[in-house]
Amino acid sequence: MYAVSLTNVLKRFSNGSEMKVLFENMDFHVTEGELVVISGGEKTGKSTLLRMIAAMTPPNKGTVKVLGKDLLALKKRPEWRLDNIGYITNEGALIPYLTPKQNLLLGIEADDPIYRVKENEAEQILLDLGFTFESMNETLEGLSSKDQILATIARIFMTNPKLILADEPTKELTGNEGNEVLTQLFRFARKKGSTIIVISNDPTIIEEADRFYKLKNCQLSEEKNEAV
Numbered sequence: 001m002y003a004v005s006l007t008n009v010l011k012r013f014s015n016g017s018e019m020k021v022l023f024e025n026m027d028f029h030v031t032e033g034e035l036v037v038i039s040g041g042e043k044t045g046k047s048t049l050l051r052m053i054a055a056m057t058p059p060n061k062g063t064v065k066v067l068g069k070d071l072l073a074l075k076k077r078p079e080w081r082l083d084n085i086g087y088i089t090n091e092g093a094l095i096p097y098l099t100p101k102q103n104l105l106l107g108i109e110a111d112d113p114i115y116r117v118k119e120n121e122a123e124q125i126l127l128d129l130g131f132t133f134e135s136m137n138e139t140l141e142g143l144s145s146k147d148q149i150l151a152t153i154a155r156i157f158m159t160n161p162k163l164i165l166a167d168e169p170t171k172e173l174t175g176n177e178g179n180e181v182l183t184q185l186f187r188f189a190r191k192k193g194s195t196i197i198v199i200s201n202d203p204t205i206i207e208e209a210d211r212f213y214k215l216k217n218c219q220l221s222e223e224k225n226e227a228v
Ligand SMILES: Nc1ncnc2c1ncn2[C@@H]1O[C@H](COP(=O)(O)OP(=O)(O)OP(=O)(O)O)[C@@H](O)[C@H]1O
Pocket: 013, 014, 020, 022, 040, 041, 042, 043, 044, 045, 046, 047, 048, 049
């Protein structure tokens, strides 16, 4: 089954007196469990594509189906998004004055019978992503940018989303750090069987993907992935 299926999509924005067309007659299909990377030039519509898949902006024409649902027919979009989609960007999504572990356990009261189970789960995810017991209990603000993004990824996997959308999450990282974080993200997605679509121009991560697309001329074109 397709996790994501776009058929004949047109997306455009009014830009003052002009219409800016981002996608035209665009088809895009992602099978459940696939790891897909999309790259593209500046302002080609990469973020808009992910926002459309997350039911944050509708197509002007065509159909967007995600996890079997036609998004135009969805009634409770924010609830549906929370239940099904993990959305990662390079902007902080966690509470900076809490620790990674506290961020993962947010909303679960310490006297809730499920707390111990969730605490153990949070610790296992954080350890698996390279945190120590010490670093998972430090305030987020005091951690490196790389660890802050890894904590965001940990939070995403706490909710077991069926679909993960990652919009250049490592844009601000330098050297190998971006690649290390994306490798961890892919490793976790494979382990959990999540479908993942990542916007990235990082050649190393493109090699690790099942499929690689370029966004150009208002279309997504599948490119050869050297590693496959
Ligand atoms: N809500 C909106 N209203 C009007 N125009 C918009 C809106 N959202 C996006 N656009 C326009 O669509 C174009 C593509 O934007 P988008 O952010 O999707 O591209 P991108 O490829 O992610 O950009 P970047 O290179 O910054 O990563 C931009 O020119 C932007 O101004």
